[in-house]
Amino acid sequence: MxxxxxxxxxxxxxxxxxxxxxxxxxxxxxxxxxxxxxxxxxxxxxxxxxxxxxxxxxxxxxxxxxxxxxxxxxxxxxxxxxxxxxxxxxxxxxxxxxxxxxxxxxxxxxxxxxxxxxxxxxxxxxxxxxxxxxxxxxxxxxxxxxxxxxxxxxxxxxxxxxxxxxxxxxxxxxxxxxxxxxxxxxxxxxxxxxxxxxxxxxxxxxxxxxxxxxxxxxxxxxxxxxxxxxxxxxxxxxxxxxxxxxxxxxxxxxxxxxxxxxxxxxxxxxxxxxxxxxxxxxxxxxxxxxxxxxxxxxxxxxxxxxxxxxxxxxxxxxxxxxxxxxxxxxxxxxxxxxxxxxxxxxxxxxxxxxxxxxxxxxxxxxxxxxxxVATPDAGALALKAAEEGIVLLKNDGILPLSLRTDRNTTIALIGGWANASQTMQGNYFGIAPYLHSPLYAVQQLPNVRAIYGGTGGDPTTDGWDEAYNAALSADIIIYADGTTTSDAEEGLDRNTINWSGAKVDLVSWLSELGKPLIVLSMGDQLDSAPFLSNQNVSAILWGGYPGQDGGTALVNILTGKTAPAGRLPVTQYPANYVNEVSMLDMNLRPNDTSGNPGRTYKWYDNATLPFGYGMHYTNFSARFTNMSSESYNIASLVSSCDNKTYPYLDLCPFAHQVAINITNTGTVSSDYVALLFVSGQHGPQPYPLKQLVGYERLFSIGAGASQTANLNITLGSLARFDEQGNAVLYPGDYSLLVDVPTQATWNFTLTGSEVVLDHWPQPRNR
Amino acid sequence: MxxxxxxxxxxxxxxxxxxxxxxxxxxxxxxxxxxxxxxxxxxxxxxxxxxxxxxxxxxxxxxxxxxxxxxxxxxxxxxxxxxxxxxxxxxxxxxxxxxxxxxxxxxxxxxxxxxxxxxxxxxxxxxxxxxxxxxxxxxxxxxxxxxxxxxxxxxxxxxxxxxxxxxxxxxxxxxxxxxxxxxxxxxxxxxxxxxxxxxxxxxxxxxxxxxxxxxxxxxxxxxxxxxxxxxxxxxxxxxxxxxxxxxxxxxxxxxxxxxxxxxxxxxxxxxxxxxxxxxxxxxxxxxxxxxxxxxxxxxxxxxxxxxxxxxxxxxxxxxxxxxxxxxxxxxxxxxxxxxxxxxxxxxxxxxxxxxxxxxxxxxxxxxxxxxxVATPDAGALALKAAEEGIVLLKNDGILPLSLRTDRNTTIALIGGWANASQTMQGNYFGIAPYLHSPLYAVQQLPNVRAIYGGTGGDPTTDGWDEAYNAALSADIIIYADGTTTSDAEEGLDRNTINWSGAKVDLVSWLSELGKPLIVLSMGDQLDSAPFLSNQNVSAILWGGYPGQDGGTALVNILTGKTAPAGRLPVTQYPANYVNEVSMLDMNLRPNDTSGNPGRTYKWYDNATLPFGYGMHYTNFSARFTNMSSESYNIASLVSSCDNKTYPYLDLCPFAHQVAINITNTGTVSSDYVALLFVSGQHGPQPYPLKQLVGYERLFSIGAGASQTANLNITLGSLARFDEQGNAVLYPGDYSLLVDVPTQATWNFTLTGSEVVLDHWPQPRNR
Structure with missing residues (x-):
């Protein structure tokens, strides 16, 4: 629009x-x-x-x-x-x-x-x-x-x-x-x-x-x-x-x-x-x-x-x-x-x-x-929303930052997003009550001296000298860059999903200083490979378009005031993906003839970082706690569904809630997003690699503590779609998988005959 | 840069x-x-x-x-x-x-x-x-x-x-x-x-x-x-x-x-x-x-x-x-x-x-x-430069406009260029002393009432109603649009060279009013086919980026104060050309394997309007006046060249000046650009369709009057290039062609052995 x-x-x-x-x-x-x-x-x-x-x-x-x-x-x-x-x-x-x-x-x-x-x-x-x-x-x-x-x-x-x-x-x-x-x-x-x-x-x-x-x-x-x-x-x-x-x-x-x-x-x-x-x-x-x-x-x-x-x-x-x-x-x-x-x-x-x-x-x-309008509670919610979404993509242990209290720590902020204001809103935005940039947020930290090193865009016109000199005098370097609405927005698709040669060059130059260097990857996903493979890049956060208090959210994550628990809501594709499939190709499944390698995590397996990926400041273990039966009859599943409560079969609940026990085995309290996928050989080939069937965010799991995610999965989420578009519950092998990468698996089978959960209306003759 | x-x-x-x-x-x-x-x-x-x-x-x-x-x-x-x-x-x-x-x-x-x-x-x-x-x-x-x-x-x-x-x-x-x-x-x-x-x-x-x-x-x-x-x-x-x-x-x-x-x-x-x-x-x-x-x-x-x-x-x-x-x-x-x-x-x-x-x-x-700086003479030169360049692409006789003197003529100006100011400067511009838009220039005309009908961009957000209502109440409709630096400039290539569906739709709608409708095609070339084929589009001018007094220049052409004599300096390609050859393909010659249909008028023959095209408000006839010999010996041509005056062989003059007599056979005084091409079977295949070897602009040729263009062509301009990049004068058949389309032809042959005019240095071993 x-x-x-x-x-x-x-x-x-x-x-x-x-x-x-x-x-x-x-x-x-x-x-x-x-x-x-x-x-x-x-x-x-x-x-x-x-x-x-x-x-x-x-x-x-x-x-x-x-x-x-x-x-x-x-x-x-x-x-x-x-x-x-x-x-x-x-x-x-x-x-x-x-x-x-x-x-x-x-x-x-x-x-x-x-x-x-x-x-x-x-x-x-x-x-x-x-x-x-x-x-x-x-x-x-x-x-x-x-x-x-x-x-x-x-x-x-x-x-x-x-x-x-x-x-x-x-x-x-x-x-x-x-x-x-x-x-x-x-x-x-x-x-x-x-x-x-x-x-x-x-x-x-x-x-x-x-x-x-x-x-x-x-x-x-x-x-x-x-x-x-x-x-x-x-x-x-x-x-x-x-x-x-x-x-x-x-x-x-x-x-x-x-x-x-x-x-x-x-x-x-x-x-x-x-x-x-x-x-x-x-x-x-x-x-x-x-x-x-x-x-x-x-x-x-x-x-x-x-x-x-x-x-x-x-x-x-x-x-x-x-x-x-x-x-x-x-x-x-x-x-x-x-x-x-x-x-x-x-x-x-x-x-x-x-x-x-x-x-x-x-x-x-x-x-x-x-x-x-714009109440303090609403402002706090905007901050919370940003904090909850931010995803930790790499961490060599530098995060959360240990800032000294006996003397000032100097932090250099460099890059197009370092002093971002309206940029943080992306598109379709209103007038915000305030726009707190990453630079602003760092400036609010006690015992920290913030140096702005410029946008670091092009060597001549944007001044790499400014960036380099800021980095030279800093204890910690934060490079905040990525895409903006100048790269991708309404009316404007991207042609590339890589970090530009100049940006990789600048980060590489800065990284040779041997100081902690944290990349804030902002906007849309860019292939992180050059920064993942550069051992001198200490950490990477993805922060999307974080809104009015985005800088505060990022800095709260950096300092550990808030622990990161967001998960990638999209696949982070390798840069070359754009050469493999036309943007106009709407097919999701891989196709050897067209060269389409498949779309989304369901059909594409060579991500730089996969859908659902996200690190924490602690470690979590996961296990199923209530899964006992290993076989279910399809007819029984369907017939036990109350059609007054569930007027559409695909909304019917599975036999029982899936309970997943999550234990924080590390030392930092943290939220945790339980992601539940299904995979297995059932329904028409090709089979998807897996598909999401449930998720729940658990809050503030203390060090050593456990919480349980109780996920209500539906028959529809277990269904596959045939070539006529019907949603069908098929007999076959199923696996429930927790987390990315998978931390726990539980296998079961569905028996009996397939049942159509949703008869899809067919296109008219044309 | x-x-x-x-x-x-x-x-x-x-x-x-x-x-x-x-x-x-x-x-x-x-x-x-x-x-x-x-x-x-x-x-x-x-x-x-x-x-x-x-x-x-x-x-x-x-x-x-x-x-x-x-x-x-x-x-x-x-x-x-x-x-x-x-x-x-x-x-x-x-x-x-x-x-x-x-x-x-x-x-x-x-x-x-x-x-x-x-x-x-x-x-x-x-x-x-x-x-x-x-x-x-x-x-x-x-x-x-x-x-x-x-x-x-x-x-x-x-x-x-x-x-x-x-x-x-x-x-x-x-x-x-x-x-x-x-x-x-x-x-x-x-x-x-x-x-x-x-x-x-x-x-x-x-x-x-x-x-x-x-x-x-x-x-x-x-x-x-x-x-x-x-x-x-x-x-x-x-x-x-x-x-x-x-x-x-x-x-x-x-x-x-x-x-x-x-x-x-x-x-x-x-x-x-x-x-x-x-x-x-x-x-x-x-x-x-x-x-x-x-x-x-x-x-x-x-x-x-x-x-x-x-x-x-x-x-x-x-x-x-x-x-x-x-x-x-x-x-x-x-x-x-x-x-x-x-x-x-x-x-x-x-x-x-x-x-x-x-x-x-x-x-x-x-x-x-x-x-x-910015003297009146300089301003007049800027106006003259624009007038000389403007190219008449179509005219059903509406141009030059016959404006009544007994009552006002109402002219509606519609389109993104109608009220263009800085847009007229393209890129790499300074601060102009003034920027006279087409709308401004029409407003200066006596006995004319100008109505601005808006940019006519998108129906909703730019208001086609405004455009339509302006056209409804006008005697003459001028649609001024095309490309701007938002479409093509440094850092930004075009993907398409067609008039957008919305623009064609708007012009088509306006043309149904049955009034004179003139299209000013501005900026870069767009495929004119939809407007050439629409019989309700009366005339088309191409005006490029005409600078500080661009509107005046366009209006002077429209009213006949100045007669148009510019020629297309580029091929106007059909819209589909962009699907036939990659922009990264640097080859000029057609190639069946890659599908490259050839580049420039030398190698591509399916232009919507060709390089050198340009109509006048009058008609011209052309004939060679001094061509007698039909054969020249290459060795003689080369040996007669004075190597002190011409230190490089390719700069040597051909045997004699080519004189072309141009007669204005119509009723309007006008400039005329004499364009001289060479074609023929000589040198390595494939042969180019033709190539430019001389041009001269003649000024103000009165109705019924004649002038002569004396063109000094060089041996180098008759040369072809071999695969090693050497410029070679080859024996064979040559034709000199005047104007686009060709109005006069003179054939001759070069005899004897080929002579290398310029030995091209070869790439280093890599």
Whole structure:
């Protein structure tokens, strides 16, 4: 989304002055059923729509909605962003100073994903929705938010991978369910706190790579991969977490632009996943209806494209194509009256569910104010989120730092991230209350003298002499660098995933000084091989985009105030991986013909550092404590599932909880993320190397102490997907594996006949 | 050059305060021979160097030179830029306001190349050098300028193609000779006006494409292509135009980083081309010595890389690698005392030749002041340069516009270039005295109402409604768009050369209004096919990067105040060309195995619009007037050449001038560019389609009038290159062709035995 963020200020100006809510007391709609809080959502929305002319309805289908002045229906901006905090976007207005001049800015999802802590995600999302409601009450924001980005991060080059929690679908599903609950105020709340929007539906994982723009990319995806991987997070969003809105994407899927694709929008989303609440609507990505015409050339006329999109079930157009071309499309008879009525009804049902037509007294959200924004607790949560995500990749024992108290320790900070401020926010960010850089955080340490050695970028123009001289006079060297949104972000994929020759050269030069040298690898993953193999590089931390208090989080880890326990939420690929597979190749499985070596830890085994990797300041041992049976009958597993509690078979629990006892065998108290994988020979070949089926973050396990992770795995997480995309529980051999690398294994078999847990709807004939 | 332009302000600050010239009257050097204006340049430089310690010498080898305070030798910044006017760069300081707050900003070379007017180029370069000297006299600039970029523009994706005059070597050679004459103040002036620097030596044509950075690119070039194409402009620079300085490049050539390559720096440049004046020095590109280590991994130690570069003949390092590592390399015995002495001697010889150690009275340049900067004449020249370059690509008769005088004509201007200001300068620009956009220029027209319809970028965020509404109310629609430095510039190659789907969609939508619609295609070439085939697009002009008065130039062409006569200086390739050949493939000739369809008009025949293409507001006919003989003996041609006048055989004139009579058969007075090509079956196969051998711009040929172009072609321009890179005059069939498409042909044969005009030095054994 957002082709040109900079220009959104103009849109914003046009909506900020509008009335906040319709006047249901004295306005023209006061006697319309839409204002009757005792009526059903559908009845209320239908009554509103019945009062509209077609011209008015067409005007309401764009993100910048003019409302209907004659009815006192306010203009409305549907486009708000809150990827990791209330964010600058067309519908969000920050004040120049004072109240509402900032909001809490959490780490980017990729770092929060590394925490593997669903409760943390729910807490973060709750803060975000509270702050968003406060902004709304001040007429500084709408209530529809186009977050989360939940496309799985399957290729390390993807510019928007930082916006996601990672590459694994089980992880994404757990994460996003917690997130939506926090954003929307529960699963079926009386009043929606916000409308969340899962995007980008579907198979949207490419920005601009080797000349192919996302607007024109036609993703060729097998039904197997589609169901098993690309659709999974959206299934959780729509079917299980009851997200109110879904965004269709720029790309085409197997030849059809997603916003015009009845198969995915009707057959899968609405029919198969029962995404049929009154308020459920689909929005296009910004200009993606235009892209279907101008880039995909999907239909011969603009009218046909807007009609096909509306008919397929895209109710809202971020853009002006609907507003410009639906009228003539209707004149040409390309869609029915009921189609436009249904679209507008769905859109206003969502606003009704948000309490838009209700008295303020009907929900406590309307009382939230700036006192609820950027609170000290929210700030502490932002710090905690960053600390929990940071991953220790290498440590020769230098960490945690032992700083002397009898004299000052001099620490040199060098690199593009050393004094990072807004950079720490990645993309889709708001105005943070503060931005504490690594340099700032080191400067706060007692008995430490911090020297800034510059960005260390290019020898001439950025001054390696400054870096070298800083390092010369330091006791400890910290090199903080990596990628920024200049390397990878919306609209910009990477071509390379290596540390540049200049950066390796600089670190190598600094490392020859024989002093402790710690690399903070920031932003997206880069192949750490040159630093892992350099024995003079003492330690490596990965810190992603750590948000408003990122520097503090990093320094708290460095000093041991907080022990690191994050895990890589993505595979760290070797640099040459980008030469082995086209970014446009959507296949997950290895393919000898195309040369695709496989994607994600499930199918690729040559990582520099694998998914789930993360070191600690202590050591942990793991063992299964309650596994006894070594064989289970599939029919029994299925029949014992209560179909009222579990309306979908894939959600059924496995025979029993898996209990894993974790003992801290070292000397430092630390969190520990229990990761549980399954592997084994079952289902269609090829078999994945393993797949994640459960995780839990345990907190503050003391030296010598133990805690138990109780993991509820589902039948669905044990399932495999056949070529038709059906989720099937297969008989065969299974192994449960704890941790990366594996620390404990427990084997069992499933017996009997295979059972289809989810019959996947097949693509239409085309 | 310039990895990070933004950071150059810091460097600048450190040098601006230094003394301007050494004090040869009362300073410590007053009695050193360097201050003796009667001594030879070499003797003076050697005397200075003899007074230096080695430590001082090493410090003098970086672009940011500290000078030698104990000797009163001022610090000096070697890095100035003036690609198309005195430009912001480390050595150039513009004042915040008033005097020296601006300098004339001419069009980018790619547009000036399209003028095919060598006298224009000499006039422009003379203004640039005059303004640079004025800045120098105010201690706002040094005297060494790292311009021109004369790598031939062989691939349409190249980000720096805009910095060059085009793709053809004959054209580049003629252009650059005129340019250097203007910059340096003649071919062998008493005092060099400036030091010009031909860059980037050699085969540097790639920025960052599909993950390959210019710093690590190893160009694989055949000796044939190297001699015939990549080396040709540099041969003119060094051998014929006597440029004072050459810059080696980031890339490697056949495995060896160019700055460390004795073959090209010694065997070709100095030995073969006799580039041996005392002041001739080679500078590295910025950080390209570091790149040889950090990216090319050319040698195992930094010391070895700096030593190899110094020994190969790179005297100056833009960067700090020499300053940091030459001392230890010398300690290790990796180069001799004479090597560093020679390097510093050459550098200071250049300054001596600039009059750096001379009294101000010895040259009028020292009297130039701000009164000589941005004069009205210079402004008129900048406008003329733009007008001469603009190329008419399509015209259904709408141009020149017939504006009514009885009522206002409403003109809508739409697109990213409609209100362009700094964008018109491209890259490597200074602060212009004014920047007249197309919108501004239309607003100056009498009886015209201009409406700005926005940038027309993306439907939502940039507002197509604004564009459409402007077009609706206009009599004439002008769509001004194309590429900018956001699409292609230093460090950034293009992946695509098509108009984006959204832009084609917008133009198509606007064209359906049935009004005159003129496309101004700006920046680099884009495949015009969608607009050529759209009959509702009335006309297309290509305007490149037209500089400070670009809008006026475009509007003068549109209204017919000036008739267009520019010619495409590059091939306009079809969009799919980028899928047919890798940007890293340096081969010019077609190759069935690799799929390379050939490069430049010499080897590629499927252009959307060919090199040399350009329409007029009138029609011209062309005929040869003095061609009689149809056969020439090669031995006679060679033996009749006066080797005192023509020290190199390739410069020998052909038997006689070629006279081409041009008649304006239409009704509008117009310039006309006579382009003369040769084709035919002679020399090694494959034969090129044709090659340029002469051009001349004729001015203001009245309706019905004739003028004659007298073209002096050389034996070298008739030569072909064999696989060893020798330039050979071959017997065989020749055709001279006038214009594109061909309007007149004259055939002749060369008889006798082939003669080698230039014996190319062969690569060293590696």
């Amino acid at each position: 957002v082709r040109l963020v900079a220009s959104t200020q103009a849109l914003l100006a046009s909506t900020a002055a509008a009335a906040l809510f319709p006047d249901c007391q004295n306005g023209p709609l006061a006697n319309n059923t839409v204002c009757d809080t005792t009526a059903s959502v559908s009845a209320r929305a239908q009554a509103l729509v019945a009062a509209l002319t077609n011209e008015e309805k067409f005007n309401l289908t764009g993100n910048t909605s003019p409302g209907v002045p004659r009815l006192g229906l306010p203009s409305y901006q549907w486009w708000q962003e809150a990827l990791h905090g209330v964010a600058s976007s067309p519908g969000v207005t920050f004040a120049a100073s004072g109240n509402y001049s900032h909001a809490t800015s959490f780490p980017q999802p990729i770092l929060m994903g590394a925490a593997f802590d669903d409760a943390l995600i729910n807490a973060v999302a709750t803060v975000v929705s509270t702050e968003a409601r406060a902004f709304n009450n001040a007429n500084r924001s709408g209530l529809d938010f186009w977050t989360p980005n939940i496309n799985p991060y399957k290729d390390p080059r993807w510019g928007r991978g930082q916006e996601t929690p990672g590459e694994d679908t089980f992880h994404l599903k757990s994460y996003v369910a917690s997130l939506i609950d926090g954003l929307q105020g529960g699963k079926n709340p009386q009043t929606l706190k916000l409308v969340a929007t899962c995007k980008h539906f579907v198979a949207y994982d490419e920005e601009s790579w080797h000349g192919t723009l996302r607007y024109e990319f036609d993703a060729q995806v097998t039904t197997q991969d589609l169901s098993e991987y690309y659709m999974q997070p959206f299934q959780t969003c729509a079917r299980d977490a009851k997200v109110a809105s879904i965004m269709c994407s720029y790309n085409a899927l197997n030849g059809i632009p997603t916003c015009a694709d009845q198969y995915i929008l009707q057959d899968v989303l609405r029919d198969h996943w029962n995404w049929t609440a009154a308020e459920n609507y689909v929005t296009s990505d910004c200009d993606s209806i235009e892209s279907a015409y101008g880039y995909h050339h999907y239909a011969p006329t603009r009218e046909q494209v807007v009609a096909d999109s509306l008919v397929a079930g895209t109710e809202l157009n971020c853009g002006t194509y609907y507003q410009s071309h639906l009228p003539s499309a209707f004149s040409q008879g390309l869609f029915n009256q009921s189609t436009i009525d249904q679209a507008v009804t769905r859109l206003y049902s969502a606003l009704i569910r948000l309490g838009y037509f209700n008295p303020a007294s009907t929900t406590p959200y309307r009382s939230l104010s700036f006192a609820d | 310039v990895r990070l332009v933004a950071s150059t302000q810091a460097l600048l600050a450190s040098t601006a305060a230094a003394a301007l010239f050494p004090d040869c009257q009362n300073g410590p050097l007053a009695n050193n021979t360097v201050c003796d204006t009667t001594a030879s340049v070499s003797a003076r430089a050697q005397a200075l160097v003899a007074a230096l310690t080695n430590e001082e010498k090493f410090n003098l080898t970086g672009n940011t030179s500290p000078g030698v305070p104990r000797l009163g030798l001022p610090s000096y910044q070697w890095w100035q830029e003036a690609l198309h006017g005195v430009a912001s760069s480390p050595g150039v300081t513009f004042a915040a306001s008033g005097n020296y707050s601006h300098a004339t900003s001419f069009p980018q070379p790619i547009l000036m190349g399209a003028a095919f007017d060598d006298a224009l180029i000499n006039a422009v370069a003379t203004v640039v050098s005059t303004e640079a000297r004025a800045f120098n006299n105010a201690n706002r600039s040094g005297l060494d300028f790292w311009t021109p970029n004369i790598n031939p523009y062989k691939d349409p994706r190249w980000g720096r193609g805009q910095e060059t005059p085009g793709e053809d070597t004959f054209h580049l050679k003629s252009y650059v000779a005129s340019l250097i004459d203007g910059l340096q103040g003649g071919k062998n002036p008493q005092t060099l006006k400036l030091v010009a620097t031909c860059k980037h030596f050699v085969a540097y044509d790639e920025e960052s494409w599909h993950g390959t950075l210019r710093y690590e690119f190893d160009a694989q070039v055949t000796t044939q292509d190297l001699s015939e194409y990549y080396m040709q402009p540099f041969q003119t620079c060094a051998r014929d135009a006597k440029v004072a300085s050459i810059m080696c490049s980031y890339n490697a050539l056949n495995g060896i980083p160019t700055c460390a390559d004795q073959y090209i720096l010694q065997d070709v440049l100095r030995d073969h081309w006799n580039w041996t004046a005392a002041e001739n020095y080679v500078t590295s590109d910025c950080d390209s010595i570091e790149s040889a280590y950090g990216y090319h991994h050319y040698a195992p130690t930094r010391e070895q890389v700096v030593a190899d570069s110094l020994v190969a003949g790179t005297e100056l390092n833009c960067g700090t690698y020499y300053q940091s590592h030459l001392p230890s390399a010398f300690s290790q015995g990796l180069f001799n005392q004479s090597t560093i002495d020679q390097a510093v001697t050459r550098l200071y010889s250049a300054l001596i030749r600039l009059g750096y150690f001379n009294p101000a009275s010895t040259t009028p340049y020292r009297s130039l002041s701000f009164a000589d």
